[in-house]
Amino acid sequence: MLTGEKKFVRSGQVRLWTERFGHPGDPSVLLIMGTSTPGIGWPDELVEALVDSGRQVIRFDHRDTGRSDCVDFTTHPYALADLAADATAVLDGHGVAAAHLVGSSLGAAIGQWLAVHRPARVRTLTAMASSPMGNNPGPAWARAMAGQPAAVDELPPPTARFLHHLVASAHAPRTTVAERMEADVQTWRVLNGEVLPFDEAAARRFVERCYARATDIAAAANHNLAGQRWDDDRRASLSAVTASTLVLHGSADPLFPPAHGEALAAQIPGAHLEIVPGMGHHPFFSPGLTERIAGSIIRHTT
Template sequence: MQENEAKNEYLTGRERIVRTDGLELWAEDFGSPGHPTALLVMGAQAQGVQWNDGIVRRLVDGGHRVIRYDHRDTGRSSRVDFAAHPYTVADMASDALAVLDAFGAERAHLVGASLGGVIAQRLAVTHPHRVLTLTSLSSQPLGTDMAGAVRRALAGAPPLPGELPPPRPELLAALASAFPEPEAGVEEYLAARLPLWRVLHGPVLPFQEEEYRAMERRVYERARDVRAALNHTLAGAAGHGDAADLSSVTAPTLVLHGSEDPMFPPAHAAATAAAVPGARLVLIEGMGHTLPAALDDRLAAEILRHTGHAGRTV
């Protein structure tokens, strides 16, 4: 398998369509089926291929079978009429289990980014027998009322007592114009999306515009409907558990987070690590709320270090 971003050649695995609950979920796996499975769970409005090929390759080279997939309402997976068939984060967690079942993976190392981290946390609470280890990346504690925090921030109201900090003001401003009109072509789409990625990336590490442009072009070209992913915001606002539930997690847990995350400032990572017994917190200096290719080695190394002790059998 060859990877050449400049020529838009991407890592490709063994693709399949997973059918569950009347939906079709696109998924692919890499590496030996006999190796321990690592399920990569992306965040809200994000496709599975937004797990960098470099991270996938390094995890495979480290002895894992890697699975990534498109959530409902993203990429090549089914588009949902949310008004007629509303869903929640719990339903999205069920999708993740359906993917594992389709690939015959009884247990897996769960690696979830942003909303994917919340989904992975929920599975560690509700299905502990399916979870070898948990890695919560650029995420927040299960049950956090981020929708409420955002509403209060936009209204100029102070946070509630004990509330975790809301997204930074510059990110809230960028989110307001991050999606173009439905009839927009690819160039209009890119023009709307790149300012958001610049803010999400953070102010410390160099921003490689062409890297994000290539990623978003791929997202646009793969999507059945790029605006359908906005339904994830509605699903997240419906509630998804309670942070107190994290006290029951028995899977070894790593909390990976960027020091410059504008979506979930580092206090969210500290709260997650404090809620999970024995969790280990690792802050990546300079990282925002994105997965830049420059950090592929570091992120994969942290995940491999965390999952390596769990053995090589599924």
């Protein structure tokens, strides 16, 4: 059974839950999860594969998720830069000067921010299921929701199925914990895409774990508010990235269609783009994809 060293570290006034695996002398991999998702979103199977390949692995709960502190966003709003500062605080808390950063979705945007603004902390970058950090998807989403065609110069909006799910989910009953959990499972189903099988039992177990260990499950919605803040540091050119970069993207990503991954790879000098056939936005509920993702990370960080 996989066991890690659990530890709280501080990022300013915020206390963050972290978990470290492997030998402290091995090269470090920092796993950075996506929007509203705690560190356990990185499955034990992936962590174990990385540790077995000779890497120290650290995963952590973002602020407002899991066992980390929750923030009153109204009085203490935060942005991508603050989430990036949390990631560096995790490294500092474990005495790691620089790490291989592996981020998914929002986590990949955090990785991009660090690769631009804190390059000394980044050995390599693996950006999965993401878009360029300076891309504001809001206008494209608004046009799609209004039934209007996309503008010529913007990256494509989510799929029609995903947008329909957003509307349906907004009207779904959420008066009980069971109803809220069911809605979350259905969101993971849609994020899985329509090509590869969806392991519903695994998704339910994950949602149950998230609810069981959350300080305040509703606080995770603050990530959406943080994602809507567009500061100048987020618009910085990705041409400044010097870390060797792997862009992993699913051909069936319903949130960020493949053009987003292609644009990200094009903006980072020397980046390698790997399109994974059939993969959706979150690969870890599709049987077999965890092993494939682990293999890609191991090759890139060797």
